[in-house]
Amino acid sequence: MKNLLFIAATICSINLSIAQNGSYNQFSLEAGVGMGVPLSTVSNLSSKFFTSFSSYSLGTRFMITDYWGVKAQFVSDSFKESSTEGVNNIRLDLQAHYNLGKKLEIPYSTNDLMSLFVHSGFGTSFVESLETDVREKTGSFIIGLTPIFRFSDSVSLFADASYVYNLKQHLYYDGKVFSATGDYTTGSHFNMSFGLMVYLGGNKRHADWY
Secondary structure, eight states, rough: HHHHHHHHHHHHHHHHHHHHHHHSSSSEEEEEEEEEEOSSSSTTTTTOOOOEEEEEEEEEEEESSSEEEEEEEEEEEEEEEETTEEEEEEEEEEEEEEHHHHHHTTTTTSSSSEEEEEEEEEEEEEEEETTOOOOOEEEEEEEEEEEEEEEEEEEEEEEEEEEEEEEEEOOOOOOOSOTTTOEEEEEEEEEEEEEEEEEEEESSGGGGGG
Protein backbone atom coordinates (compact mmCIF):
# COMPACT_ATOMS: atom_id res chain seq x y z
CA MET A 1 0.00 0.00 0.00
CA LYS A 2 2.89 2.37 0.76
CA ASN A 3 4.25 1.78 -2.75
CA LEU A 4 0.84 2.57 -4.28
CA LEU A 5 0.61 5.80 -2.27
CA PHE A 6 4.11 6.75 -3.41
CA ILE A 7 3.18 6.09 -7.05
CA ALA A 8 0.00 8.16 -6.70
CA ALA A 9 1.91 11.05 -5.08
CA THR A 10 4.53 10.94 -7.86
CA ILE A 11 1.84 11.04 -10.58
CA CYS A 12 0.17 13.98 -8.86
CA SER A 13 3.40 15.96 -8.57
CA ILE A 14 4.29 15.36 -12.23
CA ASN A 15 0.85 16.35 -13.48
CA LEU A 16 0.69 19.44 -11.27
CA SER A 17 3.84 20.69 -12.93
CA ILE A 18 2.25 20.47 -16.41
CA ALA A 19 -1.40 21.05 -15.60
CA GLN A 20 -1.46 24.69 -16.61
CA ASN A 21 -2.69 25.57 -20.09
CA GLY A 22 -3.01 29.06 -21.50
CA SER A 23 -6.79 28.75 -21.92
CA TYR A 24 -8.07 26.03 -19.58
CA ASN A 25 -7.03 23.73 -16.76
CA GLN A 26 -6.04 20.21 -17.76
CA PHE A 27 -5.64 18.23 -14.55
CA SER A 28 -8.20 16.63 -12.22
CA LEU A 29 -8.23 14.33 -9.20
CA GLU A 30 -11.09 11.85 -8.95
CA ALA A 31 -12.46 9.57 -6.21
CA GLY A 32 -15.44 7.23 -6.33
CA VAL A 33 -17.33 4.51 -4.47
CA GLY A 34 -19.72 1.91 -5.80
CA MET A 35 -20.24 -1.76 -6.54
CA GLY A 36 -18.83 -4.57 -8.66
CA VAL A 37 -20.82 -7.47 -10.13
CA PRO A 38 -19.17 -10.64 -11.52
CA LEU A 39 -20.55 -11.44 -14.97
CA SER A 40 -18.77 -14.78 -15.31
CA THR A 41 -16.36 -17.20 -13.66
CA VAL A 42 -18.05 -18.12 -10.42
CA SER A 43 -17.44 -21.85 -9.92
CA ASN A 44 -20.20 -24.44 -10.33
CA LEU A 45 -19.83 -25.25 -6.64
CA SER A 46 -21.40 -21.94 -5.65
CA SER A 47 -24.87 -20.46 -6.16
CA LYS A 48 -23.97 -17.10 -4.60
CA PHE A 49 -23.49 -13.88 -6.53
CA PHE A 50 -20.33 -12.40 -4.90
CA THR A 51 -21.38 -8.84 -5.71
CA SER A 52 -19.02 -6.26 -4.25
CA PHE A 53 -20.63 -3.37 -2.40
CA SER A 54 -17.21 -2.05 -1.38
CA SER A 55 -15.68 -0.78 -4.60
CA TYR A 56 -13.34 2.21 -4.25
CA SER A 57 -11.44 4.13 -6.91
CA LEU A 58 -8.86 6.91 -7.07
CA GLY A 59 -7.73 8.50 -10.30
CA THR A 60 -5.79 11.33 -11.87
CA ARG A 61 -6.75 12.59 -15.33
CA PHE A 62 -4.82 14.86 -17.69
CA MET A 63 -6.62 16.40 -20.68
CA ILE A 64 -4.22 16.68 -23.61
CA THR A 65 -6.84 18.68 -25.51
CA ASP A 66 -10.37 19.74 -24.59
CA TYR A 67 -11.57 16.49 -26.19
CA TRP A 68 -8.91 13.87 -25.41
CA GLY A 69 -7.25 12.90 -22.16
CA VAL A 70 -5.56 10.06 -20.27
CA LYS A 71 -6.36 8.77 -16.81
CA ALA A 72 -4.37 6.64 -14.37
CA GLN A 73 -6.58 4.83 -11.88
CA PHE A 74 -6.49 2.62 -8.78
CA VAL A 75 -9.57 0.44 -8.11
CA SER A 76 -10.21 -1.87 -5.13
CA ASP A 77 -13.01 -4.47 -5.13
CA SER A 78 -13.89 -7.20 -2.61
CA PHE A 79 -16.00 -9.88 -4.27
CA LYS A 80 -17.01 -11.96 -1.25
CA GLU A 81 -19.89 -13.64 0.57
CA SER A 82 -17.95 -14.27 3.79
CA SER A 83 -14.46 -13.93 5.23
CA THR A 84 -13.44 -17.19 3.48
CA GLU A 85 -15.45 -17.01 0.25
CA GLY A 86 -14.41 -14.67 -2.53
CA VAL A 87 -11.49 -12.60 -3.74
CA ASN A 88 -9.90 -9.22 -3.16
CA ASN A 89 -9.18 -7.50 -6.47
CA ILE A 90 -6.93 -4.48 -6.92
CA ARG A 91 -6.55 -2.96 -10.38
CA LEU A 92 -4.13 -0.38 -11.74
CA ASP A 93 -5.03 0.90 -15.19
CA LEU A 94 -4.38 3.56 -17.80
CA GLN A 95 -7.26 4.67 -20.03
CA ALA A 96 -7.92 7.12 -22.83
CA HIS A 97 -10.90 9.45 -22.27
CA TYR A 98 -12.91 11.22 -24.97
CA ASN A 99 -15.39 14.02 -24.28
CA LEU A 100 -18.26 12.63 -26.32
CA GLY A 101 -20.65 15.02 -24.61
CA LYS A 102 -18.86 18.00 -26.09
CA LYS A 103 -18.98 16.41 -29.54
CA LEU A 104 -22.74 15.95 -29.10
CA GLU A 105 -23.08 19.49 -27.68
CA ILE A 106 -24.56 18.22 -24.41
CA PRO A 107 -22.92 20.99 -22.33
CA TYR A 108 -24.41 23.59 -24.70
CA SER A 109 -27.86 21.98 -24.43
CA THR A 110 -27.72 21.80 -20.61
CA ASN A 111 -26.17 25.21 -19.94
CA ASP A 112 -22.85 23.61 -18.92
CA LEU A 113 -24.47 21.33 -16.38
CA MET A 114 -23.77 17.92 -17.95
CA SER A 115 -21.37 16.13 -20.27
CA LEU A 116 -20.42 12.56 -21.13
CA PHE A 117 -17.07 10.75 -21.45
CA VAL A 118 -16.35 7.42 -23.11
CA HIS A 119 -13.17 5.69 -21.97
CA SER A 120 -11.16 2.57 -22.66
CA GLY A 121 -7.76 1.13 -21.81
CA PHE A 122 -5.76 -1.62 -20.17
CA GLY A 123 -4.70 -2.47 -16.67
CA THR A 124 -3.19 -5.05 -14.36
CA SER A 125 -5.36 -6.75 -11.73
CA PHE A 126 -3.89 -8.25 -8.56
CA VAL A 127 -6.27 -10.91 -7.20
CA GLU A 128 -6.12 -12.75 -3.86
CA SER A 129 -8.34 -15.71 -2.91
CA LEU A 130 -9.92 -15.49 0.56
CA GLU A 131 -10.30 -19.27 0.64
CA THR A 132 -6.86 -20.52 -0.36
CA ASP A 133 -4.55 -17.47 -0.08
CA VAL A 134 -3.61 -18.06 -3.74
CA ARG A 135 -2.62 -14.84 -5.51
CA GLU A 136 -2.43 -14.00 -9.18
CA LYS A 137 -1.81 -11.13 -11.57
CA THR A 138 -3.80 -10.78 -14.77
CA GLY A 139 -4.19 -8.29 -17.59
CA SER A 140 -7.50 -6.46 -17.92
CA PHE A 141 -9.30 -4.58 -20.68
CA ILE A 142 -11.71 -1.82 -19.61
CA ILE A 143 -14.38 0.12 -21.48
CA GLY A 144 -17.03 2.42 -20.06
CA LEU A 145 -19.17 5.56 -19.98
CA THR A 146 -18.92 8.43 -17.50
CA PRO A 147 -21.66 11.08 -17.29
CA ILE A 148 -20.37 14.14 -15.42
CA PHE A 149 -22.35 16.91 -13.74
CA ARG A 150 -20.82 20.34 -13.17
CA PHE A 151 -21.20 21.58 -9.60
CA SER A 152 -18.85 24.56 -9.90
CA ASP A 153 -15.80 25.67 -11.88
CA SER A 154 -13.65 23.56 -9.53
CA VAL A 155 -15.84 20.51 -8.85
CA SER A 156 -17.91 18.04 -10.85
CA LEU A 157 -19.83 14.93 -9.82
CA PHE A 158 -19.69 11.75 -11.89
CA ALA A 159 -21.35 8.38 -12.38
CA ASP A 160 -19.34 5.68 -14.11
CA ALA A 161 -20.30 2.35 -15.67
CA SER A 162 -17.37 0.15 -16.70
CA TYR A 163 -16.99 -3.34 -18.13
CA VAL A 164 -13.78 -5.13 -17.08
CA TYR A 165 -12.54 -8.18 -19.01
CA ASN A 166 -9.74 -10.25 -17.47
CA LEU A 167 -7.59 -11.93 -20.11
CA LYS A 168 -6.15 -14.83 -18.05
CA GLN A 169 -7.90 -15.69 -14.80
CA HIS A 170 -6.73 -18.60 -12.62
CA LEU A 171 -9.18 -17.87 -9.79
CA TYR A 172 -12.95 -17.87 -9.80
CA TYR A 173 -14.65 -14.85 -8.23
CA ASP A 174 -15.65 -17.12 -5.32
CA GLY A 175 -11.96 -17.71 -4.55
CA LYS A 176 -11.64 -21.24 -5.88
CA VAL A 177 -8.77 -22.20 -8.19
CA PHE A 178 -9.85 -22.82 -11.79
CA SER A 179 -7.50 -25.75 -12.41
CA ALA A 180 -4.98 -27.72 -10.38
CA THR A 181 -2.79 -28.01 -13.50
CA GLY A 182 -2.42 -24.25 -13.88
CA ASP A 183 -4.88 -23.80 -16.73
CA TYR A 184 -6.67 -20.47 -16.95
CA THR A 185 -9.95 -19.05 -18.11
CA THR A 186 -11.29 -15.58 -18.89
CA GLY A 187 -13.56 -13.58 -16.60
CA SER A 188 -15.39 -10.31 -16.48
CA HIS A 189 -17.21 -8.01 -14.10
CA PHE A 190 -19.18 -4.77 -14.14
CA ASN A 191 -18.31 -1.71 -12.03
CA MET A 192 -20.79 1.06 -11.19
CA SER A 193 -19.47 4.00 -9.19
CA PHE A 194 -20.31 7.53 -8.14
CA GLY A 195 -17.88 10.19 -7.07
CA LEU A 196 -16.22 13.56 -7.15
CA MET A 197 -13.85 15.33 -9.57
CA VAL A 198 -11.71 18.21 -8.35
CA TYR A 199 -10.18 20.43 -11.03
CA LEU A 200 -6.74 21.93 -10.43
CA GLY A 201 -5.09 24.88 -12.15
CA GLY A 202 -5.06 28.65 -12.34
CA ASN A 203 -7.58 29.17 -15.13
CA LYS A 204 -11.30 29.70 -14.58
CA ARG A 205 -12.48 26.67 -16.58
CA HIS A 206 -11.30 23.09 -16.93
CA ALA A 207 -11.02 21.45 -20.36
CA ASP A 208 -14.19 19.45 -19.56
CA TRP A 209 -16.23 22.65 -19.81
CA TYR A 210 -14.12 24.79 -22.14
